[in-house]
Amino acid sequence: GVEKKILVIPGDGIGQEVTTWGQKVLTAIAANYHHKFTFEEGIMGHVAIEATGDPLPEETLQKAKNSDAILFGAIGHAKYDNDPTLKVRPEQGLLKIRKELGLYANLRPIKLFDELLEASSIKPEILRGSDILFFRELTGDVYFGEKKRTEDRNTASDLMIYHRYEVERIARKAYEAARNRRKKLCSVDKANVLEASRLWREVMQEVAKEYPDVETEHMFIDNAAMQLIKDPKRFDVVVTGNLFGDILTDEASQIAGSMGMLASASVGDKTGFYEPIHGSAHDIAGKGIANPLASILSAALMLDISFGLKTESQRVIKAVEATLRQGYRTMDIANKHTVNEFIMGTDAMGAKVLENLN
Amino acid sequence: GVEKKILVIPGDGIGQEVTTWGQKVLTAIAANYHHKFTFEEGIMGHVAIEATGDPLPEETLQKAKNSDAILFGAIGHAKYDNDPTLKVRPEQGLLKIRKELGLYANLRPIKLFDELLEASSIKPEILRGSDILFFRELTGDVYFGEKKRTEDRNTASDLMIYHRYEVERIARKAYEAARNRRKKLCSVDKANVLEASRLWREVMQEVAKEYPDVETEHMFIDNAAMQLIKDPKRFDVVVTGNLFGDILTDEASQIAGSMGMLASASVGDKTGFYEPIHGSAHDIAGKGIANPLASILSAALMLDISFGLKTESQRVIKAVEATLRQGYRTMDIANKHTVNEFIMGTDAMGAKVLENLN
Ligand SMILES: CC(C)[C@H](C(=O)O)[C@@H](O)C(=O)O
Ligand SMILES: CC(C)[C@H](C(=O)O)[C@@H](O)C(=O)O
Numbered sequence: 001g002v003e004k005k006i007l008v009i010p011g012d013g014i015g016q017e018v019t020t021w022g023q024k025v026l027t028a029i030a031a032n033y034h035h036k037f038t039f040e041e042g043i044m045g046h047v048a049i050e051a052t053g054d055p056l057p058e059e060t061l062q063k064a065k066n067s068d069a070i071l072f073g074a075i076g077h078a079k080y081d082n083d084p085t086l087k088v089r090p091e092q093g094l095l096k097i098r099k100e101l102g103l104y105a106n107l108r109p110i111k112l113f114d115e116l117l118e119a120s121s122i123k124p125e126i127l128r129g130s131d132i133l134f135f136r137e138l139t140g141d142v143y144f145g146e147k148k149r150t151e152d153r154n155t156a157s158d159l160m161i162y163h164r165y166e167v168e169r170i171a172r173k174a175y176e177a178a179r180n181r182r183k184k185l186c187s188v189d190k191a192n193v194l195e196a197s198r199l200w201r202e203v204m205q206e207v208a209k210e211y212p213d214v215e216t217e218h219m220f221i222d223n224a225a226m227q228l229i230k231d232p233k234r235f236d237v238v239v240t241g242n243l244f245g246d247i248l249t250d251e252a253s254q255i256a257g258s259m260g261m262l263a264s265a266s267v268g269d270k271t272g273f274y275e276p277i278h279g280s281a282h283d284i285a286g287k288g289i290a291n292p293l294a295s296i297l298s299a300a301l302m303l304d305i306s307f308g309l310k311t312e313s314q315r316v317i318k319a320v321e322a323t324l325r326q327g328y329r330t331m332d333i334a335n336k337h338t339v340n341e342f343i344m345g346t347d348a349m350g351a352k353v354l355e356n357l358n
Numbered sequence: 359g360v361e362k363k364i365l366v367i368p369g370d371g372i373g374q375e376v377t378t379w380g381q382k383v384l385t386a387i388a389a390n391y392h393h394k395f396t397f398e399e400g401i402m403g404h405v406a407i408e409a410t411g412d413p414l415p416e417e418t419l420q421k422a423k424n425s426d427a428i429l430f431g432a433i434g435h436a437k438y439d440n441d442p443t444l445k446v447r448p449e450q451g452l453l454k455i456r457k458e459l460g461l462y463a464n465l466r467p468i469k470l471f472d473e474l475l476e477a478s479s480i481k482p483e484i485l486r487g488s489d490i491l492f493f494r495e496l497t498g499d500v501y502f503g504e505k506k507r508t509e510d511r512n513t514a515s516d517l518m519i520y521h522r523y524e525v526e527r528i529a530r531k532a533y534e535a536a537r538n539r540r541k542k543l544c545s546v547d548k549a550n551v552l553e554a555s556r557l558w559r560e561v562m563q564e565v566a567k568e569y570p571d572v573e574t575e576h577m578f579i580d581n582a583a584m585q586l587i588k589d590p591k592r593f594d595v596v597v598t599g600n601l602f603g604d605i606l607t608d609e610a611s612q613i614a615g616s617m618g619m620l621a622s623a624s625v626g627d628k629t630g631f632y633e634p635i636h637g638s639a640h641d642i643a644g645k646g647i648a649n650p651l652a653s654i655l656s657a658a659l660m661l662d663i664s665f666g667l668k669t670e671s672q673r674v675i676k677a678v679e680a681t682l683r684q685g686y687r688t689m690d691i692a693n694k695h696t697v698n699e700f701i702m703g704t705d706a707m708g709a710k711v712l713e714n715l716n
Contacts, residue, residue, distance in 0.1 A: 076550060081576065084549045084556035084563075091550045121588050126479040142500070142518055147553040154522040156557035160500055161515035190601075191442045192434060192449045195505040198442035199514035205442075218439065222608035223637075229587055229612045230479050243548075247605060250580035254587045279581075 001034035004307060007067035009060065012045040012090060013280025014290035014346075015073020021350035022071050022274075022295035025319075028357050029303065029312045040067065044097065045090035045280075046077035055093030061100060064271060069306040071299060072275040078282045099139050102269035104166065105173045106136040107305070108249045108262065108277060110232075115324035116257035119333045122229065130232035130255050133181065135174040136245025138266055140166045141196075143242045162196045162241065167203040174239035175211040184236035186217045188224045188244055200241060221248075228252055249277055258332040260291025263298035265305050272306035274298040291330040292350040293320055319356040328352045359392035362665060365425040367418065370403040370448060371638025372648035372704075373431020379708035380429050380632075380653035383677075386715050387661065387670050398425065402455065403448035403638075404435035413451030419458060422629060427664040429657060430633040436640045457497050460627035462524065463531045465663070466492040466607045466620065466635060468590075473682035474615035477691045480587065488590035488613050491539065493532040494603025496624055498524045499554075501600045520554045520599065525561040532597035533569040542594035544575045546582045546602055558599060579606075586610055607635055616690040618649025621656035623663050630664035632656040649688040650708040651678055677714035686710045 006026065010019040023039060030037040042060035049055050064070055075094045080086050097103075110132040117124045145159030171187075178185040187204040189197035201218055208216040219227065221244045227234065228248060232255045240248060253259040259278040266273040276294030284290055297320060304313035324333075327341045334343050344352070364384065368377040381397060388395040400418035407413050422428055433452045438444050455461075468490040475482045503517030529545075536543040545562040547555035559576055566574040577585065579602045585592065586606060590613045598606060611617040617636040624631040634652030642648055655678060662671035682691075685699045692701050702710075 081550065084559040089550065095551070121481055121484040122479055123481055143551055145515065149553055149557070153557075155519065156553040157503065157517050157519035158552045158554050159515055160518055161513065164512040190604075192439065192447065193453070193501055194516045195507055195514040196516050199507070199511075201442040222604045225583065225605045225609035226611055226617065229609060246548075246580045247583045247602075251583035251587065251609065253584055259584065 001036060002307060002309070003036045004068045005038050005040070005066065007040050007042050007063050007070045009042045009044050009070060009072045011073040011075045011280065012047055012077055013074050013282050013285035014278070015075070015280055017285070017288065017290050017346050018276065018292045018295040019071060019073035021292035021346070021353070022299040024350065024354060025296050025299045025316055025357065026071070026302070028354055029316065032357070033309070033312055044093040045075040046079070048093060049088055049090060053088070055088065055090050056096045061097065064097060064101060067271055069271060069302045070273045071295070071302065072273060073295065074276065074278065074280040076280040076282070095143060097273070098266060099144065101271050101273060102139065103266035103273050104137060104139045104268045105170055105266065106138040106245065107265045107267070108134040108136060110134065110249070110252045110255050110262065112256050113261070113321060113324050115321070116261070116333055118335045118338065119257035120254050122254055127232065127255060132232065132235045132252060132255070133177055133237050134245060134249050134252065135170055135177070135237065135239040136249060137166060137170045137241050139268070141242035160194065160196050160243070162199055164199065164203055167200050168207060170239060171204055171207040174237050175207060175214055178214045178237040179211065182236040183213060184215045184217070186219055186224070186235055186238045188219050188221050188238060188240035188248065190221050191218070192220060224248060225251060229254070253277065258291065259294070260330060260332040261293055261297070263294050263301050265301040267305060272302060274302045288345045288347065289331050290346050291332050292346050293353070296320060296350070296353055315357065319353050322356040323349070323352045326352070359394060360665060360667070361394040362426045363396050363398070363424065365398050365400050365421050365428045367400045367402045367428060367430045369431040369433045369638065370405055370435055371432050371640050371643035372636070373433070373638055375643070375646060375648050375704050376634065376650045376653040377429060377431035379650035379704070379711070380657040382708065382712060383654050383657045383674055383715065384429070384660070386712055387674065390715070391667070391670055402451040403433035404437070406451060407446055407448060411446070413446065413448050414454045419455065422455060422459060425629055427629060427660045428631045429653070429660065430631060431653065432634065432636065432638040434638040434640070453501060455631070456624060457502065459629050459631060460497065461624035461631050462495060462497045462626045463528055463624065464494040464496040464603065465623045465625070466494060468492065468607070468610045468613050468620065470614050471619070471679060471682050473679070474619070474691055476693045476696065477615035478612050480612055485590065485613060490590065490593045490610060490613070491535055491595050492603060492607050492610065493528055493535070493595065493597040494607060495524060495528045495599050497626070499600035518552065518554050518601070520557055522557065522561055525558050526565060528597060529562055529565040532595050533565060533572055536572045536595040537569065540594040541572045542575070543572050544577055544582070544593055544596045546577050546579050546596060546598035546606065548579050549576070550578060582606060583609060587612070611635065616649065617652070618688060618690040619651055619655070621652050621659050623659040625663060630660060632660045646703045646705065647689050648704050649690050650704050651711070654678060654708070654711055673715065677711050680714040681707070681710045684710070
């Protein structure tokens with residue numbers, strides 16, 4: 001067995017409720033396969049601001065740097081959304097940890113479980129068979145470019161900026177993945193308008209030459225947002241910048257039936273960072289109805305990508321599949337028109353997955 | 359009857375094929391209702407670069423400024439998409455004319471014709487009854503902020519920037535429209551990350567106070583991209599910045615069955631500018647299969663918004679509706695599963711609408 005140090009950061013809102021299930025699944029896997037996972041806990045986001053004034057306390061950052069992998073929940077709180085003038089904000093914690101850990105590649109696999117074919121707003125015949133792997137650049141773009149506000153507060157700006165090396169390294173990661181999949185890569189930009197996108201496209205075209213076995217396509221973001229819904233099956237690997245990736249992957253959650261099903265892996269220098277793509281969802285936080293599957297599938301991604309434990313990772317995915325096949329659903333993936341479904345809360349759903357793991 | 363000067367700019371790709379039908383419809387309306395529309399023609403985009411070296415020749419700009427309204431087709435060409443290093447680009451023409459004419463508000467109504475309920479990739483029960491009016495800010499944002507490329511060509515940037523007055527004026531236009539509709543307004547931004555979005559949200563919150571009868575909601579762009587597909591009926595008026603509006607409205611085309619159905623109106627200082635939201639679509643250009651309905655519906659918007667001719671505008675919409683009811687379809691809105699549809703090319707489809715107009 002392997003020995004690994006895992007930092008758990010539940011964060012805000014439903015992060016608190018779902019992350020415990022990702023952790024329980026990791027614990028069960030360790031027991032079943034004789035690995036030794038030791039867990040620490042850290043705070044980040046609104047809860048960290050409340051406790052320390054800092055959305056990413058130094059202590060959490062140090063623990064993060066010393067861990068092999070991080071299981072993260074969610075970040076954000078209505079208070080800040082309603083008051084855009086607040087200076088200290090939860091999201092700064094997430095952005096800072098991404099930057100500090102060098103997590104430049106965010107992988108978001110979008111795959112529909114057969115059992116959820118009817119849970120989406122998109123027609124089943126459009127969805128069936130779709131399987132997309134997004135590579136979202138995560139430490140550049142308008143997210144990290146200089147932010148300015150004039151003294152009279154009447155003008156505000158953010159710099160959308162990309163450097164060649166940033167595009168190159170995410171391009172390579174995406175092409176390597178495409179090679180091991182259906183050998184199709186779609187790069188998304190807005191090169192007809194943006195200079196940063198023209199650099200993006202130039203670099204992609206160069207890197208493409210190193211991967212002649214992969215079929216490359218370039219698409220404008222507006223068209224991509226449309227094609228994703230119109231014909232998701234046309235995509236295999238999609239690679240794009242930070243902002244466009246944020247938008248496209250949330251949109252793509254409809255392909256998987258619900259945001260509550262989607263996990264992501266952020267990788268780069270060393271420590272991997274695993275999180276559901278759903279946010280803190282303050283509207284349902286504390287109600288015990290959030291879907292724990294995205295956190296559980298984030299744990300599965302951790303096993304695979306950070307620890308190289310493919311068998312264990314597959315075991316988790318199979319347990320999720322089995323749970324869905326048995327008809328268990330959280331509210332977000334329930335289908336009004338079906339009779340043999342059992343709607344349950346976060347903990348009951350998590351417990352079913354655990355049962356199926358054993 | 360009224361007298362109006364209309365500039366027709368077919369532009370590139372399928373713009374050439376479809377715009378003629380928007381113009382024919384305007385001519386027919388003038389004859390039926392005893393108005394006098396005089397038409398001029400102008401060049402812009404790739405065709406203008408080929409002819410003059412300039413994507414927006416001074417002559418076209420002067421004609422534009424002297425006209426009461428402009429019917430535009432599309433812009434763009436594969437040549438430039440494939441070579442991001444080219445300095446002179448078709449899209450510069452479109453961006454310049456938007457700026458020069460002060461077209462800061464881009465209205466994109468998204469409404470499904472009942473006959474096309476089955477043409478979309480989204481389930482009919484999700485779509486039925488959706489009716490969204492987008493207000494996209496059109497002369498600010500990262501589209502017009504300073505663009506830079508370092509001398510070594512390894513770093514590229516675009517400034518995402520908003521000024522208070524820009525947000526205020528589009529906010530008012532959107533709220534006025536919401537007042538005359540279902541009194542719901544959703545403002546879309548990324549205020550949890552971007553300073554420009556925080557200004558956007560602050561100003562929206564201020565203007566909201568002047569419209570207490572309208573229910574205001576603020577949504578992050580990633581969430582909006584998802585909600586639009588999950589539950590389009592929740593939206594009435596949506597107002598957003600230039601870049602987010604570009605993305606969301608293309609995505610929203612799936613609500614209307616096809617991009618080929620969507621018209622837009624750009625208004626501001628004086629002259630209105632009317633265009634389909636589909637682009638030049640080089641893949642099908644010259645084949646005579648493009649859908650002329652977006653151009654025809656753009657003409658309908660012109661009659662309504664620039665000329666105040668509501669009856670005439672409704673007449674055009676009714677003719678489009680009748681054409682669809684008779685089963686006539688272009689390829690993009692055809693439904694494989696239906697037998698009583700007649701698939702036709704651009705000209706045959708346009709001719710059917712003209713017939714239904716008389
Ligand atoms: C919370 C927010 C800062 C974050 C982002 O925009 O990156 C989230 O939406 C995500 O996708 O991880
Ligand atoms: C052609 C392009 C510059 C344009 C835009 O991005 O504004 C188009 O996509 C649109 O939506 O009108």
